[in-house]
Amino acid sequence: MIIENWSVIEAKTGKVICQCSDEKDALMLVSFDPNNRIYSKQKYILDQVVDITSTTDKQLPGQLGLPPGTYKIEDRKIYKLKESDLQIIEV
Numbered sequence: 001m002i003i004e005n006w007s008v009i010e011a012k013t014g015k016v017i018c019q020c021s022d023e024k025d026a027l028m029l030v031s032f033d034p035n036n037r038i039y040s041k042q043k044y045i046l047d048q049v050v051d052i053t054s055t056t057d058k059q060l061p062g063q064l065g066l067p068p069g070t071y072k073i074e075d076r077k078i079y080k081l082k083e084s085d086l087q088i089i090e091v
Helices: 023-032
Strands: 002-010 016-020 037-045
Touching: 002 023, 016 023, 016 037, 023 037
Parallel strands: none
Antiparallel strands: 002 016, 002 037
């Protein structure tokens, strides 16, 4: 699906002032300051929207065989580092 818009642009900086769905609206905005504004036609192609449903374990279908996305804290082993024997020297 192609959508057409009219962009009103500041001629010196190239900054887009607004986008209009009707050419008459764009011409009106250009007429406010014709020396500094221009307008051009823009065409956009809209992408198709795809809905994805999750499986029962809240994983996408492509994640089969991969590790789970979340872990419970009791499933992980927690290791503590031993304390250092070094002495702290303050300067």
